[in-house]
Every structure is written in C-alpha cells, then in structure tokens.
Amino acid sequence: MSSSGGAGADAPASRTSGGGEAVDALEWKFSQAFGERAAGEQVQEVDIISAIEFDKTGEHLATGDRGGRVVLFEKTDAKELRVRQELERSDFASPRYPEYRYSTEFQSHEPEFDYLKSLEIEEKINKIRWCHTANGARFLLSTNDKTIKLWKVSEKKLKKVNELNLEPSIRFGNGSLTEGSILSSPKACSLRNSLLDQDALAFNDEGFLFPPDGISSLRLPRVSSIKVTPFARSRRVYANAHAYHINSISNNSDGETFISADDLRINLWNMEITNQSFNIVDIKPSNMEDLIEVITSAEFHPFHCNLLAYSSSKGTIRLVDLRQSALCDSHSKLFEEQEVPGSRSFCTEIIASISDIKFARGGRYILSRDYMTLKLWDVNMEASPVLTFKVHEYLRPKLCDLYENDSIFDKFECCLSGDGLRVATGSYNNLFCVFGVSPGSDESALLEASKTPNRRRLLQTSIKSGRFVNFGRGRRDNRRGNETQGIEMNGGTHDFTSKLLHLAWHPAANLIACAASNSLYMYYA
Template identity: 40%
Template sequence: MSSNTHELSAQWSFSQTIGDDNGDQDKEQDYISAVAFSPNGAYVAVGNRSGKIWIHQERQDKQIGVKRHYEHYTYFQSHKHDIDYLKSQYIAEKINMIRWCPNVHKSQMLLSTNDKTIKLWKMFTHFMHNSTNLHSGFISDISQVRIPQLTDVDSVPACSLKCSFANAHIYHINSISLCTDHETFISSDDLRINMWNLTVPNISFNMVDLRPDNMDDLTEVITSAQYVQHISSLI
C-alpha cells in the first residue's frame, strides 16, 4: 500500500435524542423494537413493544446547519395483542419491523408487522375547517341569503389503515422487504418467504419453503430476507 494512501474512517458524534427520557420510570412496553427512516430521510418511524408507532419529521433549523433534526409529528396504534384460538397461542402487539414505501404521487405510506399480521398505513394531513359568513336570525328577503364559506383553521397529521396482510405465516414474521417495482413486497418467518402485492391483501405466493418432511431433519432457518437493491428479481 502506498504511503500516500490515507484510510478514511467514519467520525461519529451525538446528534439528537428522540423521545422522552423518563429514566427508571420506563416500562418494558416502551422499549423500542423497530426503527426505520423514510427513503428521503424526511421522516423516521419508531415502533415499540406496545404496538405503537411514533413518527418524527425532519425540520429545518438554521442554527443546526447541515445536521438533520427531528421533531414529533404524530403517533398511532399499529397493532394490538391477539389470540390464535386454534393454537391457543398469544400474539404480542410488539412491532417487529417497519418499512417505508416510496413516496409515489405524494402519498406517504409504510408497512408494519408484528409476529403474525402485516399492515399498510397511509399518512396524511387532516384539515380542520371553520364555517364563516353565516346568517343569524330571521331571513325576510332572498337578498339576505348567504353561502357559508369554509376556511382552514388548523391541520392535524394522522395515519389510516389501508389494508392488512394476515394468515400466511405459521411461524413468527421476522422481516419484510419492499421490491423496487413499488408494487410488491416479501415477508419471511423461520422457514418460509412469501410475496405480496400491496393492493391484494388476501393473496400471497410462497417463494421459499425450507420446512422438511421430518422436522427432526431441520438444519437451518431463515432469520431475515431482503430484496437486492435495484434488482427486483434477487433476494
């Protein structure tokens, strides 16, 4: 190696704390279980063991300079605990993974999953309106009739459930990954990988199945599955 070659090393420095620091008052349900940044870095989603997802939005601050700084935007309950009555199995609400969908047609959506169910959420801004130009009292002439006008007085960020993808995994879901075609995604558990279409929640296609005829012959399991970046045909 030439003596003129310099090795570049990443320099890490503390930037920001997101969330409330309650010290010893933190509960186990508040523990973070998943974190994901949107493709453009404008949002960061944080999921915890209670099934909630907190969205933080990047804000521009001249005092901060080029560093990204995030502030609370909204939160919602993504999953709730459930019971598989056929197996007498408790299904925890803990968020295992979050994946942002590409921002297509100015529609910001994300996928979230617990052990059994994947959900597609759409983030939007709800505008609160106020009616003005209303007539009060008795109208004696048609000229006194007024058309009410609606004005935007405030906006509230919110998330709505688009659809749920369920009943396709026997074992706990450990990962989800979006395809570059912006239409399909895969989900994996210990032994299987399934492919879904974002607009068809009731149908999935099995791509990989490692389950042997005799479970005693099992030698390997799937811990995670992800599409190769920019190549939709490789996992």
Template identity: 45%
Template sequence: MSETAGGGEGEVPWCFSQVKGTIEDEVADADIISTVEFNHDGEFLATGDKGGRVVIFQRDGTKMRGVKPMVTSPPVFRCDYNVYSTFQSHEPEFDYLKSLEIEEKINQICWVKQSGSSLFLITTNDKTIKLWKISERCRRYSNLNTLTDDGQIRKDRKVTELKVPVKNMDDVSIEAMPRRIFSNGHTYHINSISVNSDDCTYLSADDLRVNLWDLERTDQSFNIVDIKPANMEELTEVITSSSFHPIKCNEFVYSSSKGSIRLCDMREKALCDNHAKLFEEPEDPSSRSFFSEIIASISDVKFSHSGRYVLSRDYLTVKVWDVNMESKPVETYPVHDYLRGRLCALYENDSIFDRFRCGWNGDDTKLITGTYNNFFRIFDRKSKTDYCYEASRDMSTLGQILRHKKVTQTTTRKRKDDVGVDSLDFNRKILHAAWHPRDNILAIAATNNLYLFHEQQP
C-alpha cells in the same frame, strides 16, 4: 480488527442532538422500542414498540411538505426530529385454534417509496402485516363562496363574486389509515419484511418460509422459500432474516441460525429452495464449543446500497460479504469480543439470544450496530478503525461531543471513560439502530428512549 479507545486521525466527532422518551426507573414492557427505520430520503423516521404503537418523526425545517418558505436563506444543517404522527398499528390477539397469544409488538417497519403527497409504510407483528397510509387533511378552509368564515350559510343575494377557497395550512391533521391487511400468510412468527425495488411487491419471512406478496393483493401470497422438512425432528436450522436486493428486483438473501446466507434468484425457479449462492465461513474445529451454534446465528442481514456487499450480524461480530465471493467474508469486525469468555453466564441470563440489528451509512463506507451498556459501535471501512459511544441521558447539552468508551478486562481503569467488563449492564442494550440514508445522522433505540446523534459540522 482491533478496538480503539480514541478516534483515528482525521475523525469527525459525533455530537448529541436529541433524546425522545420519558425518564423512568421502571420502564413498561409496552414502551420498549422494537424497531427503527428512516424513510428513503431521511426526512421521516419511524419507530415501533412492543405495545404495537408506531411513532413517525419529521425532520425539523419541513413543517409542511409542498410548501416553500417565502424567504430564501442559506441551508442550515439540522437533525432535529419532531413527532409527526402516532397511531396504534397492532393489537394483541389470541389464536383459539392453537391456544396461542399473538403479541402486538412491532417486529419491523418498512417504508414504501413516496410517489405523492401521502406516506406509506408496512408494519408487522408475529402474524399480521399492514400497509398504512399517512396523509395530511386540512380541517378548515376560508374564503368560501357559500359559507362565511365562521361557518354560517351565505345568502344567495350576498354572493356577488366567485372566490377561490383557501386552505389553512396551520390547521392540518395527520391521519393514519390501514390500506391493506395481509394476514394468514404465515404459520410461524414473522421475523422480517422487505420491500422490493419495483415498489410493487415485498417479501416476508418466518422461521421456515419466505413469502412474496403483491402490495395490491391481500388474498394471495407466493411461497418462494420453504425449508420445512417432512419430519420436523430433522430440522437443523431456521430462517432468521431476509432482504431484497436494492436494485435487482429478482434477487434476495436470507440468513439462517447456522450462520449461512443464501442468495436466491427468482428468475431461475418459482420455488427458490435451491439457492444461487451460499455465503458461509468454515468453522474452526479447534474452537468449537457448546455455544458455537448459538453465537453463529445471524440476527440481521442487509444489502449495501450499491448491492455489491451483504452485511450480517451474529452475536459477536459484524461481517461484510462480497456477492462475488462465497468462501469467506471480506471484512470481519468484532463487536464485543471481550464477552467471548463469559458465554456461559450470558447463556444463563438469556442475553446470548439477543438479536442485534446492523446498518450501513449512505455511501456504504461505515457500519453501525449495538451492544450492551447502551454502547453502540461505528466501524469505518476505509480507515479500518472503530469507535464505541454510549447513548446516555447524562448528555443534556445540544451539540455535546461524545466521548469514546473502551471496555477493559481488568478492574483498574486507565482512563476516565474505561469500563470494566464486569461492570457492564446487560439490561441496557442497543438492539436497534438506523443510519440516515444521506446525512451522517444516527437514530439509536435504547429501551424506551430514541437518541439522535450527528457528526460535527466543519
């Protein structure tokens, strides 16, 4: 698939909506965003950072859930998100038995489907998983029988009628409370968590194992995948990511550092060491190099919303696999193929080990992933075109249309928006991006800033 400098015919332009975060020349490591995730209906957006903090944003127009506006008006497309709640999820710890520091960095956030008025989400760092409940508490009631509005005790003789207390919706506090803490389940660093479609269980994966947990039990987990060899010197690959099927609660996939994806069925066996399907693309011996295994490592794997396809991201490409065809991917999209000749330099500055995430849009027709220089790529599966945009603070006007970027191998620029490959800033990178599950809204994490973009409405 070729890179296009401009949009395809019929393309709807993307526009700038918002940017959250501070403008600083030197960004503290604790402020760097480490995960971004929309909830199931897209009304809430959660981010986690390396400092262990979680920030939840609520979409504008839904100030108070459960309260209907008094005046009916035609719907207006809004993609503004305001801060709803902020809390400290994890703290730095120290494992004295292993003399190992455990970072507070949030590795991943997963939303649990909302069944009542409260929100539930799961967060994890390298070792500990927590289930959080975020609820609204009214701090003040009026029209009470036993108290006056200013809080004074009402005398019995002055209580002449029965009043119905009124909750003051303009005086609500948001509380985040840890409902469950799942610890001691992993020896190695947790790289991913995924909630099952049954909303009762979830899985967590580290380098060598995948565990299955019950959301109601913290004292027990079931090991469903274990690739640890008897002799660690025989270890040839590690688990890099894992995800549940969106519909079938018995199926899940996990990816490895060797570029393979395994689909497992928990109905076949309690321990899913023998996979049901193996998705792996045969390597071309003529193109093998020192960097082949490194760039083949899959950093993220996700089922499509329909469950028909699996999306994977390695260092240079995004691939779409059909669950019914294991031999090769049905679609392959180069993300930054212009870096293929610069792998040695990327190895020396450790950029080659960056873990880029990827995602689907709501109807599984488009893909999103990030790259360097704060560029992110959108791939259209129908038109077979791709677009490259930049998340930049230079965009200050609401609704400003994004301009297509193109990276060239030459130093001479043909267009204003052309960027030479030697000019790329490898410290500015989009590792985390999320697509709204229903609307065309993108949340892009760039260092300590969160950018929101939307497609231009007709």
C-alpha cells in the same frame, strides 16, 4: 458533516484509503432525544421501541414499539430552527445536520388470540418498512408476529366554519344548532327581532321578500382551514400466511411486491393482493426432528428485483435468484465462513446465528450481525467476509451465564451509512459501535445512548491491517506474534438489561437513530 478530529484523544485526524483518498474520522455528537426517561422512572413494557426505519429520502423516520404503536417523525425545516440573530451573524447559511420533530402516531396492531392453536399473538411491531409515495401520501408496512399491514399516511385539513350569523356568546347545549334551541334562546330572539326591525322586512303570498338594498346584518358562512395534520389509515391487511413468527419484511425495487419471512418460509406478496401470497423459500423438513436451521432475516437486493438474500441460524447467508425457479430452495450463492478446528463448544451454534443482514446501497456488499461479530461480505467472495469486527469478544468467557439468563438469544441489528464507508451495531449498557470499512481505515468509535455519547472514549484496539477489530480484553497481532492488552468494552461492568438492539442510519447524512428502551436518541457527525 465531517470533523477534522477523531472521536477520541488518540484518534488520528484522517485515514487514507487504498486509493489514496483521505477519509476523515468522524466525531459523533448528540443531536436529539425523544421520550427520554427521568432517573429512576419505571419504563412500561409496551413503550419499549422494537423497530426503527428511515425512508429513502431521510425526510421521515418511523419507530414501532411493543405496544403495537407506530410513531412518525418528520424532518424540520432548517429555517424554522435558525434564530434571527444567528442568521444576521452568518454571511451564508451553513449546512445543518437533519433535525426531526414528532409528526403523528397510530395504533398499528392489537393483541390477538389464535383459538385454533390456543396461542396469544402479541401486538409488538417486529419490522417497519417504508414504501413508495403517491399523490403526496406516504405508505409503510408494519408487521407483528402474524399480520402485515399497509398504512397510508396523508395530510388531513381540519376545517372551521366562520362568520356565522349568531353572536359569539350564544351557545346551544352540545353545539348543535337546532330550531328548538334557537327559538328558546332570548339572545337569539332579540337578534332576530333586531334584524327584522332594521331592514324592514316584508312578506307576501310567496313568503319572505328581501329588501332592495339587501340585509346588511346577514353574512354567508365561510369554511377555513385552521390546521393540517397527518392522518394514517390502514389500506391493506396481509394475514393468515405464516405458521411461525414473522421476523422480517422487505420491499422489492419494482415497487409492486414485498417478501415476508418466518422461521421456515419466505412468502412473496403483491401490494394489491391480500388474500394470496407465493411461497418462494421453504426449508421445513418432512420430519421436524430433522430440522437443523431456521431463517432469521431476509432482504431484497436494492435494485435487482430478482435477487434476495436470507440468513440462517447456522451463520450462513444464501443469495437466491427468482428467475431460476418458482421455489428457490436451491441458492445461487452461499456465504459461509469456515469453522476454526477445535473452536466448537456448547454455545457455538447459538452465537453463530445471524440476527440481521443489510445490503449496502449499491448491492455489492452484505452486512451481517451475529451475537459476537459484525461481518461485511462481498457478493463476489463466498468463502469468507472481507471484514470482521469482534464486538462481543469480551463476553466469550461468560457464554454459559448468558445462556442461563437468555441474553445469548438477544438479536442485535446492524446498519450501513449511505456512502458505504461505515457500519454500526449495538451492544449492552446502551452502547453502540461505529466502524470504518474503507480500505486502510481503522476508524472505530464506541458511543453511549445518552446526551453525552462520548463518555466512553474511543477504544483503539483494532489490528492495523483493518481486518479485525476487537473490543475485548486483549487482541493478538498475528504479524508480530505478541499479545497486547485492550480495554474492556463496558469498563468491567455488564448490564444485560440495558441493550441497544435497534438502530438506523440516515440514507444521505451521517446521522444515526438508535433506541435505548423507550427512548429514541439521534447522533450526528
């Protein structure tokens, strides 16, 4: 829900888009936390969350961790959360933000060992993607570095047999009712004798005879359902198709196929076929010494089943059309920003590598994240992005140090709101940023993954044109030609071990789920 106030004291109440429609600045609040660690608690490596994904309806949320587990959450019914007094005080049911509860978890992947290459394959979940639903069951894809699995999550009813013809106090060993145990039980024998005496049973040559009025002490057992619980089982395993580590998977809008991408190839799979895939992109050179870039992320267009985009380590995004040729090595469009002369350095190519791309819901825009910036591209404009947000500009003087401690290779994800008006991405110190992308908007919020997200106030360091937003030490307003001092994003302190890499935006509400180490935090506006 929208708020009339901004996320900080200096934020204006609303923004005006280019079309004259007011877009309210959102005030973000803490919603829920799962698995929050106590102060000083040691976090196990296997418990760190490595993937987050909402389904298309927003009713379900899935997370994967480095231990190969997938944990599912489901949206709770608002009526269950409203207390009686609250309902009596309100004249009408006010809209609530979505709240979730733990549903189930299962072990998706196990650690493996490739004996041919003498290589250990981690169980870490790299990506999760929700698929179609059928007959009340939900399907999702999960992948580690080598193997993709299709899981079916359905509801299983636990049943119990009631009204047995035995006293509740009679127990037989491990619970099995055997003839020997019944005969050896004094209580069972007395119960049988009482039945014989009470009903005056009779026998003839054919065996046992029921009395005319029946036996009042005998009852037919009944089966009753006592609990409905989600149950996950593996339906398909797609393996042995990638020589390099899988970095992304994406479902096609046709509901029948999906792609998987590694460093050099993209394969197209049919959901029903596990032993065969089609290689549609292959950038592996004949001589590996000539290798100049690798694939970093790939995603299908949201509703055109023939279009997909993939990014590279050189900072480019290629849009390919499956109708043009079976092997899509030649792209339809290339999105690449021209390098500023004299700006090249040792770390330039590393920080230019795109770690994640996302299509907007309508398919008109592509959001990309590299180490330093967050960029929004129009599919009709290849020369430059329409918006650039400088997320890590304050780290530019420290690039050599970041290279030494490998932090420069961290892969931050990005996401868009369902209405396409805002984007979000993560940073260090468990911080994440939310930016407005509507025409004329300079909305920008900096929040911390904790129960007090607004502890770090909104930093209004955006250039008024909305073209660039810089959370760095300073920014230059090109129209005025002067330098204005900004506020450093992390307050002068840098904790490169606390980083928020994974986050997802609810498809229909202003709700963001983000992972800080082993904890899942959710925020609403």
